Amino acid sequence: MKKSKIYKFSGVFILISIIGGGIWYWQLPNRHKAIIKTTFLLETGLVDNQWVIDNSHHEYKMISPAFYIDGIYKSMEGPKSANFIQLSQDPSLLWLTGFHVKALDSKTKKQISNDFICHTNIDFNDVKYFSNFHLEKRIGIYYPRLTSLSHGLENFTFPKGYGIPMKGNDFLYIITESLNHNIPDANFLIKHEVTIDYSKNNTATKPLLSRTVFIMLPYNKSDPYKSPLDPGKDYCIPVETKNHSYDYGNGNVLSGHWVIPVGKNTYRGGIDGELQIKDSLRLHAAAIHVHPFATSLTLWDKTTKTPIFISKMTNHTNKIGLSNINQFSSEAGVWMYKSHEYELVLEVNNTTQVTQDMMGSMFLFFYDKELDGILNKKSL
Known part of the structure; x- marks a missing residue:
């Protein structure tokens, strides 16, 4: 077969694939479109794709990769990102006392409306967590989520004298998702700043489950x-x-x-x-x-x-x-x-x-x- 025919068949195949892929994409629910779009943007580096970490002053602060807001994203539909974190590199006991999230302008890092925050989930590894405290009988019984922040409740702090104990080098799994109910012609990038408050060696604190x-x-x-x-x-x-x-x-x-x-x-x-x-x-x-x-x-x-x-x-x-x-x-x-x-x-x-x-x-x-x-x- 001549090279010209090979190129022609290849071009037709690529064109058909692009058209078929486009039809498939536009038939997807908004939530699944956001997943594909966000993965493409982050993997190609077309938007800022790194988590920025600051762990000081007894708070663990992180800024998410950029989320591209290009239309209406109702609850559970928007671009999101996930990250595994450790509050410290050693197994000393820490007490989690509060959780916070806010939306930022991607370029200036200045706070913007909370209307662009869908939810932020903080999950834990129940096998590791309960084994550390010799509570293996609890493994697999309870939903392994510490809490979830969401639009309307972006800050949550435990009452004085209470907290969640955990080993500092245990992993937490953070998922934060964006939202846009009101701007149909949106075309901008945002980030989420997630903060976890904690204290060290506080023997007066009572544990929560x-x-x-x-x-x-x-x-x-x-x-x-x-x-x-x-x-x-x-x-x-x-x-x-x-x-x-x-x-x-x-x-x-x-x-x-x-x-x-x-x-x-x-x-x-x-x-x-x-x-x-x-x-x-x-x-x-x-x-x-x-x-x-x-x-x-x-x-x-x-x-x-x-x-x-x-x-x-x-x-x-x-x-x-x-x-x-x-x-x-x-x-x-x-x-x-x-x-x-x-x-x-x-x-x-x-x-x-x-x-x-x-x-x-x-x-x-x-x-x-x-x-x-x-x-x-x-x-x-």
Whole structure:
């Protein structure tokens, strides 16, 4: 075959591949487009692709790679980046006491609107973490997330005298994701600055353990996106069935990320299976994660028919977004019991004319009596 024909066939093949790839790309959900776009930009070095670390003054501060904001990115859709970190290079005991995130202009590093912060997750390696404290029986039982910051709750600090203990050279896994609800013609770069507060050798600090709870709603797995929903059936419409979807093997599937219609609605979800209270626990702090149009999220005691606490949300009045989410913090603490039933109750008010996406989660922090006993024996 002549070289001219080879070049011609190669050119046609490349052209067809580009067209096919373009069609495939534009059919993807916005979230998956952001993943591909961000990976390409970071891997090619077309945008700043390095994490910048500053670990001083008992705070670990890091600035993310650049995120290219080129359109609307609703909750869970925006460009994101992940990083493994160690607070120190030795195994000395540290106490995590607070978490913060803010959005920065990519060039000037000056703070910009929190409207470009979707969420920042702080996860830990439960195998290493619990083994360090001789608590191997906890491995694989609890969701290995310390907390999550999100739009409306960009700063979270434990009450005085409490913290999460960990070995300084343990790894934490940080994921931070961007957001843009309001600027359709966006064309700029941002970064996120994530800060973790910690202290050293503080024997007066009491340890906390984290439990993640969230509302899960059933959906029709044979026709998950059917709208309107059948009257009388307690179904939701999931945002998608691949992520935040849970199958407990009883024929029912549940979604932790669902669609809300226009107007006011209430959603409930039992959380006893997520809490796994074996005796009693004393709650000292809670970080809350919801999406815009949520108005309150209540930790509800079904047994006593009373709230443990109610977190109120303030939504923007002239655009989409959350101005503030009330967190829970108490030095005295509130007792929760094995014999009681608990649930989350979410109130929403979708003031737009189209459906919106929603989640309702809490990161609950309880006094860890067992770990306190281990630490006081100085057996580590």
